[in-house]
Amino acid sequence: MIFGVDYYPEHWDKSEWEHQAALMKEGGFNTVRMGEFAWKLFEKSEGEFDFSFLDEAIEILAKYGIKTILGTPTAAPPKWIVNKYDMLQRDKYGREKGWDARRECCANSPDYIARTEIIVNEMAKHYADNPNVIAWQIDNEFGCHASTHCYCEHCRKEFAKWLREKYGTIENLNEKWGSVFWSLGYDSFDDIILPAYNSCEPTSGDLWSHNPALDLEYRRFSSDSWVKYQKRQIDIIRKYTSAPVTHNLMGHFSDISAYDLSKDLDFVSWDNYPDNQWGGSEHEYVSMAHETMRGAKDKNFIVMEEQSGPAGWDIMGRTPRPGELRLWTYQAIAHGAEGMVYFRFRTALFGMEQYWFGVLDHDGVPRRRFYELQQTGRELQELNDYIINAEPRYDALIVKSYDNVWAHDIKRHTADFSYRDLLYAYYKANIDLCVGTAVSRGSYDKYKVVYMPAYNIVTDGELDEIKAYVENGGTLVLSFRSGTRDEYNRVRPIAVPGVFAEMSGIEVEEFDAPRRSVSVGGEINGAAKVWCDVIKPVTAKVISKYAGEYYSGKAAVTVNDYGKGCVYYVGCDLDDSALKELVRMISKSAGIDAKDAPDGVEIIRKTSPKGDYTVILNFNETETEVDIKGKSLIEGGEFDGKLPPLGVEIIKERDRKIKKLY
Ligand code: GLA
Numbered sequence: 001m002i003f004g005v006d007y008y009p010e011h012w013d014k015s016e017w018e019h020q021a022a023l024m025k026e027g028g029f030n031t032v033r034m035g036e037f038a039w040k041l042f043e044k045s046e047g048e049f050d051f052s053f054l055d056e057a058i059e060i061l062a063k064y065g066i067k068t069i070l071g072t073p074t075a076a077p078p079k080w081i082v083n084k085y086d087m088l089q090r091d092k093y094g095r096e097k098g099w100d101a102r103r104e105c106c107a108n109s110p111d112y113i114a115r116t117e118i119i120v121n122e123m124a125k126h127y128a129d130n131p132n133v134i135a136w137q138i139d140n141e142f143g144c145h146a147s148t149h150c151y152c153e154h155c156r157k158e159f160a161k162w163l164r165e166k167y168g169t170i171e172n173l174n175e176k177w178g179s180v181f182w183s184l185g186y187d188s189f190d191d192i193i194l195p196a197y198n199s200c201e202p203t204s205g206d207l208w209s210h211n212p213a214l215d216l217e218y219r220r221f222s223s224d225s226w227v228k229y230q231k232r233q234i235d236i237i238r239k240y241t242s243a244p245v246t247h248n249l250m251g252h253f254s255d256i257s258a259y260d261l262s263k264d265l266d267f268v269s270w271d272n273y274p275d276n277q278w279g280g281s282e283h284e285y286v287s288m289a290h291e292t293m294r295g296a297k298d299k300n301f302i303v304m305e306e307q308s309g310p311a312g313w314d315i316m317g318r319t320p321r322p323g324e325l326r327l328w329t330y331q332a333i334a335h336g337a338e339g340m341v342y343f344r345f346r347t348a349l350f351g352m353e354q355y356w357f358g359v360l361d362h363d364g365v366p367r368r369r370f371y372e373l374q375q376t377g378r379e380l381q382e383l384n385d386y387i388i389n390a391e392p393r394y395d396a397l398i399v400k401s402y403d404n405v406w407a408h409d410i411k412r413h414t415a416d417f418s419y420r421d422l423l424y425a426y427y428k429a430n431i432d433l434c435v436g437t438a439v440s441r442g443s444y445d446k447y448k449v450v451y452m453p454a455y456n457i458v459t460d461g462e463l464d465e466i467k468a469y470v471e472n473g474g475t476l477v478l479s480f481r482s483g484t485r486d487e488y489n490r491v492r493p494i495a496v497p498g499v500f501a502e503m504s505g506i507e508v509e510e511f512d513a514p515r516r517s518v519s520v521g522g523e524i525n526g527a528a529k530v531w532c533d534v535i536k537p538v539t540a541k542v543i544s545k546y547a548g549e550y551y552s553g554k555a556a557v558t559v560n561d562y563g564k565g566c567v568y569y570v571g572c573d574l575d576d577s578a579l580k581e582l583v584r585m586i587s588k589s590a591g592i593d594a595k596d597a598p599d600g601v602e603i604i605r606k607t608s609p610k611g612d613y614t615v616i617l618n619f620n621e622t623e624t625e626v627d628i629k630g631k632s633l634i635e636g637g638e639f640d641g642k643l644p645p646l647g648v649e650i651i652k653e654r655d656r657k658i659k660k661l662y
């Protein structure tokens with residue numbers, strides 16, 4: 001399997017390359033990713049191409065058995081290009097973005113597109129027949145540094161085109177957008193604005209308050225712009241080579257749809273910094289990020305950048321504890337990784353990332369982290385046939401919808417509500433109960449339970465699919481704010497839960513955002529705080545009721561039989577332990593073997609071409625016992641149930657050969 005490092009030969013004197021390659025080999029690394037920020041070296045001035053430094057590096061590495069994944073350098077354009085061409089993004093105040101970071105260019109700038117196509121074409125042509133180049137990475141982390149949204153004139157024009165294609169006539173757009181409100185009617189597509197600075201202060205998210213239809217379409221358009229920009233590069237590379245193409249995505253990052261961005265790629269890769277998961281670093285949150293990346297294509301992935309030391313830019317982060325890099329690696333493998341590339345080999349002496357540590361420190365001397373990864377790599381190569389083409393055994397699905405992320409960002413209902421946190425709460429409850437849980441969309445039939453919390457925007461197609469799933473015996477879990485908007489971000493003119501009302505067998509009479517604790521009691525006991533739907537059951541059975549506020553005694557959580565399946569409606573947020581009890585109850589009724597994992601432990605079951613196995617991960621810094629024993633696939637001996645601090649085990653379940661999955 002791919003076990004590699006991100007490498008920047010251009011940061012080191014050539015005299016060091018050979019030694020560095022030898023050290024990589026000693027560490028067990030067989031792959032490097034290179035080139036993704038070296039545009040200035042590849043094209044010193046307009047049309048003057050020179051790939052010699054990279055040719056040499058690739059060759060030296062190859063002598064040590066190390067293959068190359070090549071990154072196209074378009075995230076960091078050199079100064080001569082931005083001097084001459086019009087390609088810098090504009091922010092929501094209309095200010096041009098500065099240069100000397102990266103990701104400052106606009107996906108819709110004709111000049112940026114043209115220069116991109118030229119450099120990618122030269123690079124692809126040059127490396128097409130190089131046997132040491134095994135894959136391509138397009139650009140680097142689209143959307144990073146808040147670069148998804150641009151407010152320049154190119155974007156305005158492209159947005160108008162995009163809307164014309166979608167709506168056909170301006171009358172249609174005005175009708176769908178409710179442009180009668182505040183005299184927002186447009187006379188032509190050329191009139192359409194971008195949701196930039198206006199006199200309304202932002203109330204949520206990072207954009208200004210605008211017509212919610214405009215806002216949602218602009219977010220869809222911005223996501224599409226990068227998908228299109230990426231596709232241009234892929235098309236060029238494919239003219240020259242059949243080597244697989246990827247892009248390094250960003251886990252929970254949601255400004256660009258991971259479904260759309262990954263559809264043109266051969267495989268997904270992503271960058272995982274467990275200590276810097278913008279939004280949380282709980283192990284379940286990191287696992288959910290892995291699953292989100294697996295769910296993008298419903299296919300295993302590669303980690304293209306994995307944290308390998310203290311991570312930080314201007315300040316240094318925490319040093320990974322002994323065993324932690326190995327643990328994070330097995331966590332990735334457990335949740336779908338088939339290859340690991342660590343960021344970066346040796347820590348930079350200069351530039352923005354002096355404090356973002358790699359496998360080796362500034363001095364390049366192999367120490368604890370190097371040897372820990374060396375051991376990890378050895379183990380993984382032994383386990384190769386259990387890892388490649390392995391499938392997680394999923395019972396549940398958390399549906400992630402980018403439309404819903406964006407719509408909730410635009411109008412998040414109440415100050416304390418976060419759609420992302422709600423999805424995470426459901427994921428955490430499931431994984432803490434050892435329920436194999438995917439984070440994806442569609443193909444509902446593969447799962448025993450499908451969670452669609454706060455699924456606000458529902459298209460007719462989605463509704464038909466989910467109905468069929470329940471009719472055929474599936475279990476669907478909905479929550480407050482599900483089913484209330486259409487794809488144009490208009491509120492539906494029907495009682496909550498809108499299009500889900502019949503399936504849920506309820507009517508929501510009122511709702512409240514209490515901002516103080518409201519007790520909930522019945523089969524599930526706990527408290528709500530963010531949202532309370534006051535439910536009138538029609539055909540549904542009540543699971544829990546409110547015991548507080550003026551709606552005390554009214555239904556809070558219900559379940560309804562529908563076709564051969566059933567629909568749960570969770571009318572309120574629940575504290576973590578109540579939500580876990582609810583998920584336990586739902587899982588059991590759906591025939592899932594839900595059992596508490598000890599605190600700080602994850603237990604993941606997988607199927608591979610070599611048989612089934614269980615991965616056990618101990619995130620505690622103390623020894624922890626689990627009630628699983630068996631033959632260890634890592635050490636070969638008998639596992640007695642005791643995991644050392646930050647320890648890992650893989651237990652063989654039974655010998656069962658299955659056919660190749662991909
Ligand atoms: C990202 C980028 C890398 C590097 C690391 C560390 O993931 O892709 O180029 O900047 O972060 O900061």
Ligand code: ZN
Nearest residue numbers: 106150152155
């Ligand atoms: Zn732009």
